Amino acid sequence: MSILVDEDTRVVVQGITGGEGKFHTEQMLEYGTNVVAGTSPGKGGQEVAGVPVYDTVDEAVEAEDADASVVFVPPAFAADAIFEALDTSLDLVVAITEGIPTQDMAKVNKRLQEVDTRLQGPNCPGIITPGESKLGILPGNIFESGNVGLVSRSGTLTYQVVDTLTSRGIGQTTAIGIGGDPIIGTDFIDALEAFENDPDTDAVVMCGEIGGEDEEEAAAYIAENMDTPVAGFIAGRTAPPGKRMGHAGAIVSGSGTGTAESKINALNDAGVPVGDTPAEVVDHIEDLL
Amino acid sequence: MRLHEYQAKDVFADAGIPTPGSEVASTVDDVVSIAERLGYPVAVKAQVHVGGRGKAGGIKLAEDSDEAREAAEDILGMDLKGYTVEKVLVEEAVDFTNELYVGVTMDRGEGKPVAMVSTKGGVNIEEVAEEDPDAIAREHIDPAFGMHPYQARKVVYDAGVDKAVARDVASILTTLYDLWASKDAADAEINPLMVTSDDEVVAADAVLNIDEDALFRHPDLAEMEDEAAGDELEAKANEYGFDYVRLDGNVGIIGNGAGLVMTTLDLVDHYGGKPANFLDIGGGAKAERVANALDMVFSDENVDSVVFNIFGGITRGDEVAKGINEALEQFDEIPKRVVVRLAGTNAAEGREILNDELVTVEETLEGAVQRAVEYAEEDQ
Numbered sequence: 001m002s003i004l005v006d007e008d009t010r011v012v013v014q015g016i017t018g019g020e021g022k023f024h025t026e027q028m029l030e031y032g033t034n035v036v037a038g039t040s041p042g043k044g045g046q047e048v049a050g051v052p053v054y055d056t057v058d059e060a061v062e063a064e065d066a067d068a069s070v071v072f073v074p075p076a077f078a079a080d081a082i083f084e085a086l087d088t089s090l091d092l093v094v095a096i097t098e099g100i101p102t103q104d105m106a107k108v109n110k111r112l113q114e115v116d117t118r119l120q121g122p123n124c125p126g127i128i129t130p131g132e133s134k135l136g137i138l139p140g141n142i143f144e145s146g147n148v149g150l151v152s153r154s155g156t157l158t159y160q161v162v163d164t165l166t167s168r169g170i171g172q173t174t175a176i177g178i179g180g181d182p183i184i185g186t187d188f189i190d191a192l193e194a195f196e197n198d199p200d201t202d203a204v205v206m207c208g209e210i211g212g213e214d215e216e217e218a219a220a221y222i223a224e225n226m227d228t229p230v231a232g233f234i235a236g237r238t239a240p241p242g243k244r245m246g247h248a249g250a251i252v253s254g255s256g257t258g259t260a261e262s263k264i265n266a267l268n269d270a271g272v273p274v275g276d277t278p279a280e281v282v283d284h285i286e287d288l289l
Numbered sequence: 290m291r292l293h294e295y296q297a298k299d300v301f302a303d304a305g306i307p308t309p310g311s312e313v314a315s316t317v318d319d320v321v322s323i324a325e326r327l328g329y330p331v332a333v334k335a336q337v338h339v340g341g342r343g344k345a346g347g348i349k350l351a352e353d354s355d356e357a358r359e360a361a362e363d364i365l366g367m368d369l370k371g372y373t374v375e376k377v378l379v380e381e382a383v384d385f386t387n388e389l390y391v392g393v394t395m396d397r398g399e400g401k402p403v404a405m406v407s408t409k410g411g412v413n414i415e416e417v418a419e420e421d422p423d424a425i426a427r428e429h430i431d432p433a434f435g436m437h438p439y440q441a442r443k444v445v446y447d448a449g450v451d452k453a454v455a456r457d458v459a460s461i462l463t464t465l466y467d468l469w470a471s472k473d474a475a476d477a478e479i480n481p482l483m484v485t486s487d488d489e490v491v492a493a494d495a496v497l498n499i500d501e502d503a504l505f506r507h508p509d510l511a512e513m514e515d516e517a518a519g520d521e522l523e524a525k526a527n528e529y530g531f532d533y534v535r536l537d538g539n540v541g542i543i544g545n546g547a548g549l550v551m552t553t554l555d556l557v558d559h560y561g562g563k564p565a566n567f568l569d570i571g572g573g574a575k576a577e578r579v580a581n582a583l584d585m586v587f588s589d590e591n592v593d594s595v596v597f598n599i600f601g602g603i604t605r606g607d608e609v610a611k612g613i614n615e616a617l618e619q620f621d622e623i624p625k626r627v628v629v630r631l632a633g634t635n636a637a638e639g640r641e642i643l644n645d646e647l648v649t650v651e652e653t654l655e656g657a658v659q660r661a662v663e664y665a666e667e668d669q
Contacts, residue, residue: 075502075505076505076506099502100502101473101500101502101503101506102395102473102475102500102502102503103395103402103432103470103473103500103503104503105400106395106400106401106402106432107432107433109400109401110400110401110431110432110433111433125602137602138602139601139602139633139634141634142602142633142634152548153548154546154547154548154549154551155546155548155602156544156545156546156548156549156600156602157546157548157549157551157552158548159549159600159602159632159633160549160552160600160632160654163600163632163633180547180548182395182397183395183397183400207548209547209548209551210551212397212398213398214398233552235548235549235551235552235555236551236554236555237555237558238536238551238554238555238557238558238564239551239554239567240534240536243534243567244532244534245532245534245547245550245551245567246532246546246547246548246550246551246567246569247547247548248501248502249397250547250548250551253415260555276559277556277559277654277655278552278654279653279654279655
């Protein structure tokens with residue numbers, strides 16, 4: 001089993017005719033993802049990597065009976081692409097795009113309250129159920145099917161932890177990158193809840209970073225609602241206050257909120273062991289399994 | 290991107306928010322002639338991006354031309370928390386009876402804008418928020434509708450603002466919200482919003498920070514950025530298109546992906562070293578980008594060693610290795626020892642390709658960081 005995506009998930013790629021969209025469509029197809037359609041306004045009727053292109057998401061969903069979309073649309077137009085996807089019957093929209101204006105995302109966030117569709121991202125590497133399907137830009141070859149779930153705010157840090165897991169013979173049910181922006185769709189709690197309800201996930205790795213209070217809220221959720229054990233990692237212990245560390249969301253405010261220390265303490269208080277290094281997180285997972 | 294006070298005040302004044310008369314100066318003589326024109330008393334205010342300017346001696350009052358000259362001489366060229374003051378704002382001093390705070394920002398937890406008003410203005414509002422959170426009234430705004438007039442009134446009344454000025458404050462808050470929204474601001478603040486003895490309300494300071502990701506639709510604001518630039522290396526990083534933050538250690542760090550670079554910094558600290566910087570080169574690692582990244586890190590005179598940590602996802606390790614070789618071959622002499630750790634797709638092939646006369650190759654992240662920390666100690 002897995003969460004959110006599996007081999008049956010029928011995927012639309014929004015922005016399929018762009019450089020990134022085209023390249024990653026090929027990569028996803030190669031991995032085995034069921035990419036059934038692409039969209040690009042004005043390019044309807046074309047094909048990319050053998051996948052039919054439509055002018056609108058609505059058309060693509062209707063014609064190909066799609067369940068999920070992946071957004072590779074450039075930042076200036078990405079919020080519009082997300083709104084378009086939210087106005088269809090899709091179950092899941094995965095926004096890869098980095099650099100969407102925060103106020104655009106506040107408006108998307110408002111719309112999300114009114115629809116049943118789940119948004120993942122933006123500014124995320126996507127989601128993968130090893131051996132079945134990947135939506136996004138994750139390097140499929142480092143993943144291995146297994147019994148550990150992973151949720152993370154960061155792409156390459158996810159790869160680092162997964163690589164260590166796989167090299168020690170520990171496979172993954174699903175890995176989900178929730179994204180490094182201040183306003184995102186699916187958050188830690190949503191992903192943790194899905195893993196808790198997945199009978200095949202025996203332990204979960206949660207990789208957080210400085211900024212915001214999502215990790216603290218996730219810690220409270222774990223303490224109250226989860227039987228599945230969780231191990232954590234928090235990036236940004238040495239980040240100075242007031243400086244944005246790459247991700248728009250990774251910033252410790254002047255008043256000291258969003259610090260690594262506060263997040264590590266909250267997780268420890270919830271019974272979640274936190275690794276000092278990525279390798280130590282995997283040690284904790286070995287102990288928990 | 291942070292605007293200077295004088296830039297933000299121009300934007301606020303254009304939108305109809307009352308501000309004191311003021312002009313920018315970069316020489317002592319200009320300060321005095323502006324002060325003469327405005328009439329005394331005036332405030333001379335350093336235009337640098339640091340908090341707590343007043344306490345640090347960056348704001349002075351002048352009652353006459355001698356005092357204005359003295360204030361200008363003291364402030365222009367002074368070092369304020371690492372920033373040299375090159376410009377001052379000369380401003381009519383406001384005779385106030387009361388100081389308020391009004392601000393609009395994004396509440397990321399709620400995913401919504403929030404408008405804030407407090408009667409405890411004139412001091413660090415983050416301290417107020419911590420010590421006396423009830424002293425700040427808050428109202429969340431639906432970004433699809435914008436701020437309704439009743440919401441502006443409500444938050445002003447909730448804060449306990451004097452009835453005599455409540456209408457004017459609510460009107461200023463409405464304008465501030467509209468500016469926040471139309472300029473894609475991250476924060477818009479007036480602290481203090483001064484109330485005079487005849488119940489006039491005047492913005493004595495102005496903060497306007499713009500969402501960097503939205504600058505593409507505000508070319509007029511983007512133009513102000515050069516004037517507002519701080520650290521020289523950070524300006525260079527902007528030019529190269531890197532996410533870069535300068536720190537005060539001596540182990541230079543280059544990596545891909547914000548989370549992994551932050552983790553590399555943390556590991557340097559964990560193994561007893563001190564990170565010199567955060568540098569995310571982003572996806573891919575073409576020779577030119579690698580060379581630019583090395584150029585950045587080598588131009589920081591504090592750096593004694595460099596750790597290069599790349600997780601090749603879609604980008605293959607062998608391509609990254611070629612890029613690193615090419616970049617390093619461009620140097621006649623490599624100024625500091627470089628440790629490279631490659632992982633992910635085709636990492637083993639990449640490690641084979643790396644020229645170990647130019648770099649030290651390590652297999653694990655932990656090993657690479659420990660090695661770079663050792664080098665930094667030896668080569669100090």
